[in-house]
Amino acid sequence: MVTEQAQLEMHHQMVRIRRFEETLQQVYMEGKSPAFDIAAGPVPGEMHLAAGQEPVAAGVCLHLRPTDAVTATHRPHHIALAHGMDMQRMAAEIFGKDTGLGHGKGGHMHLFDPATSFGCSGIIAEGMPTAVGHALAFKKQGRDDIAVSFFGEGAANQGAFHESLNLAALWGLGVVFVCEDNAWAISVPKEKATAIANNSERAAAYGIPGVLIPDNDPIAVYEAAGQAVARARAGRGPTLIEVKTDRLLGHFEGDPQLYRTKDEMETLAQRDALKLYERRLVAAGVLTEEGALAVWAAAQAEVDAAIEFARQSPYPEPEAALLHVFA
């Protein structure tokens, strides 16, 4: 059962994430108008935002400790924040600043944080084997830490998905595989990519539990993740969790989204999981209207401070490009 405190924490996480993503969306456009130029502005390069997918990050990560390893994708912010990554150093990395997690070398798809055992990768599905390896290490070391691997529904058609699930199941490793099914891989809809409707059914191919969360509900995610995490910690092997979630924005910023209809976009906006969840908490008396506003305000302040930290931080020296190829 989910405590009120957990419900509130998830709300708080979701709000922080949403404010981070929406603020970044604005910042990203700085210097990119009138003509959009991907290389321009304070935050250049591709930018994959996760607004709409907060329930997955919030519901899963609330069960985790900083020593639990998390691997994420090209769309990593929501997970990184929910898992406790320092927002300032994260923002600074996204700005390419020397105070960033990777001193500006990684960028938004390459956030590595030893403090929260977090890593991500821009190559689809290829973060999954890393998660298996973390869990293998934990088993060898006799730790009850676990690994959580997040990936999109598009990734579930990559070979690495199959190999990772088989290995984790075979070796009985403490991995929770979390599929964020937002129905789209850039412009390719899931039904044009995946031969079956629900990736959770693929758990059968590995003899592990497969759980489907059909409605982008943080509490449902929290409950399913709780079982999976407990199972993993207890040394009873991996679980595959699939959450039907929503990508409210484009695949990346600047995506014209010609492949989605206006109708679809409106439906998405209407069923915004964060709004629904907040209303529900208020209706249930877990959260007051003012309490909610305070959460948003605090989140905005936190995000503003992080962005400001990033802005004010210095760039690395150009010659630093030559460092850190080898340890």
Added chain:
Amino acid sequence: MVTEQAQLEMHHQMVRIRRFEETLQQVYMEGKSPAFDIAAGPVPGEMHLAAGQEPVAAGVCLHLRPTDAVTATHRPHHIALAHGMDMQRMAAEIFGKDTGLGHGKGGHMHLFDPATSFGCSGIIAEGMPTAVGHALAFKKQGRDDIAVSFFGEGAANQGAFHESLNLAALWGLGVVFVCEDNAWAISVPKEKATAIANNSERAAAYGIPGVLIPDNDPIAVYEAAGQAVARARAGRGPTLIEVKTDRLLGHFEGDPQLYRTKDEMETLAQRDALKLYERRLVAAGVLTEEGALAVWAAAQAEVDAAIEFARQSPYPEPEAALLHVFA
């Protein structure tokens, strides 16, 4: 239902294959004693023989036409022969002769035969996408030819397996995937490699039929393959067939097989599918003892002729090594 003629044809194929493999086993050792040297003798390099796996090749390929594409593995002879590859040109290729299918450039793991739409590869599972492509071409061309992809149970843990089955299912292609489960991948037993007992269950991950043939029986293979082939030809998509079969010899010739017990080897020899099948045909009156002997004698003659053809054929000119990089 399987006709008597089909039963006899399968017997004939199995005998041809067995004689080919056993003869090759002897030839392979020529020049390699007293000290075994993999590079020496008329047939150098690795040699993967398929004695024991004849039921799979014979049962499936009897349904095929030369225009049906077949992709096989590092262990390809049984399938190539059952699909109708010219035994002489095949043997010549294995000897590295200019009369070989690839003028000696391919060798035993790289038999390419346009006359029977046959190809194989020494990289585990990587022949599977090729089969998907053949079937895709057939669909585009409006042909009712199909593709058959053979692979070992070890291959079913490679990413290419997953991607190929998903693509074939998604696009409704006429592919029959045939898993030869001989329980071993070199020295690694299946239970140390595969998280579930039967790969046929993995069909569920793609929403396609999965069929298990538990007993290396050519007739059972024939019947299952018949349905799968008919389904594929009719444009109703792929099927995954898994056959529990036996690798009677080492992984490759020269394999000390320290990982298999004497007991296991004896059990295998006792349940030799070819012997059992032949006895069964004789018992059923489909084949006489003399008829059987005649089949063996004819097969031996055919194999001897092929080996002799290979022996007598010239090597390619050394400079030919520089040809055929580009068409």
Added chain:
Amino acid sequence: MAVEMKRRLLTTSKAVAEGIAQEMERDPAVFVMGEDVGVYGGIFGATEGLLARFGPERIMDTPISETGFIGAATGAALSGMRPIAELMFIDFFGVCMDQIYNHMAKIHYESGGNVRVPVVITTAIGGGYSDGAQHSQTLYGTFAHLPGLKIVVPSTPYDAKGLMIAAIRDDNPVLYMFHKGVMGLGWMTPNPRATGEVPEEPYTVPIGKADIKRPGRDLTVVTVSLMVHRALDAAEELAAEGIEAEVLDLRSIVPLDREAIVESVRRTRRLLVVDEDYRSFGMTGEVITSVVEGAFDYLDAPPARLALPDVPIPYARPLEQYVLPSRERIVAAARDLVAGR
């Protein structure tokens, strides 16, 4: 403007798409598969408009299964089709390399010439816009080292269309690498050289022939792709100082037009190789070695190279700009070379 009215200007991406479209009309065996090649038109526009024209059977969006669909391209080619398969970024090659180099590239040879694999792999290369270590590489050196693939790297709209048509008609697998910075995309930093005259009718540019994009007598700059643009910019600056650089655009890496390189260096007696790919064990070393083999006695100075240092491509703008060859650095290197070691 009036005199120029007959010129038909296209961006490189539109030139690529036009080449594909014309071949698809000519030959029903040609089809396209890849991620986001349909409605999206390819992330870098190489298939823009093709779905509307040819429908989803011939312009096929795929799952994110590169081993699967690039391998399927080989199979389809073996059975008589002429697939074009898009690997969205060359940086992703590692998820499907076996299919490319061990199968597509080798089957013709292993078969002793009995089967053919006419596939075109289109793929985006190059950095300069802060896309980080996994989305900014060029990597033609990696592929050029391995036998059996032709490798085409156009720098202009004209070459792009002609090389695309040549690639589709070629009976061999061809890796067609377009630099994002030469495509003329609306969302990339504008590049005037990414728009140019392109004849409407189909034509081919031969694969394996380098092209002198600017003649010169004082040194030869050998390069490809976006770096051709940088080298031409540098050549203009150098010309103002009286240094005439010849800019040789390889256009294809395999086959490498060693004759054109050697011929040019025999004339100019100085060589600078400019490369956006990693410095070591790549194109620069091969071109220099080819010149050492073919024009050693003609050299007035040791050949020089300018390339990406052997580091992953950093994200932050000042770091990335530091590692990429630039007009300024080409100018400086050329000056040094001419001033004499």
Added chain:
Amino acid sequence: MAVEMKRRLLTTSKAVAEGIAQEMERDPAVFVMGEDVGVYGGIFGATEGLLARFGPERIMDTPISETGFIGAATGAALSGMRPIAELMFIDFFGVCMDQIYNHMAKIHYESGGNVRVPVVITTAIGGGYSDGAQHSQTLYGTFAHLPGLKIVVPSTPYDAKGLMIAAIRDDNPVLYMFHKGVMGLGWMTPNPRATGEVPEEPYTVPIGKADIKRPGRDLTVVTVSLMVHRALDAAEELAAEGIEAEVLDLRSIVPLDREAIVESVRRTRRLLVVDEDYRSFGMTGEVITSVVEGAFDYLDAPPARLALPDVPIPYARPLEQYVLPSRERIVAAARDLVAGR
């Protein structure tokens, strides 16, 4: 024989296994995974006897899932282990390259040095025994072109053990490439140089330092791995004619010991690079270019190279022997170089 009694002779494969065993005893974080590394002892004997000694938790047979388990090595390393992962043949790299070059090799850099990936990938290279186009390659050129991996290619039992221990202790990913022909396996054509003296105690050979395996004054032969043996054979033959070849064994390709190469060539004034890898865009071009950059004025003749022509490796013995560099060809190339201008 009596005087030699104290010499402790091992084959290269036993030297490798001994190096691994000693590090496993020293450091509980070290473990091995790969196909057939357990009971089988590794197809090329690199892990022989280790299962019996360390048990299945530390010597782990894996499924045929190279992306999975090599990727898992990265994850395990990030969480404090020091995995050794075996890729049975380097030829199979294409099924897991993304994990190797885009992850294992880049994460340290992308993290700005905040995380480390101490993994050793062991892998077999080389041909000469008719194993065909997918089981005979060396491919170090492919890996050396890409940043972030150290690449070790031992030629002798002594170096093999010392480099293995150095590789395991290194905090970076190291690709440890052993040539099947230098392992001293009972089932390969006997090679007397594949057995040699190996101290019992643990020791390291530094990664990045080339080794003069034979000094000489007339030309420098730069090479690695099995070709060191061929070059030494050739040098003996050449010595009989009065040509003294210096044989420089690079031992590692990355870092490349450019100083040692340049220093040697400055002395001998002639360079021959011998390589079993594909000729173009590889090691030969890089070594020659390094010499052009560091010793151009010292050269008495254009540097020469002998390598596998740019063709897939053919199966038939006469074809394969035709494409591989041999003692005879090294001798002929060295003669030409010394006689020539």
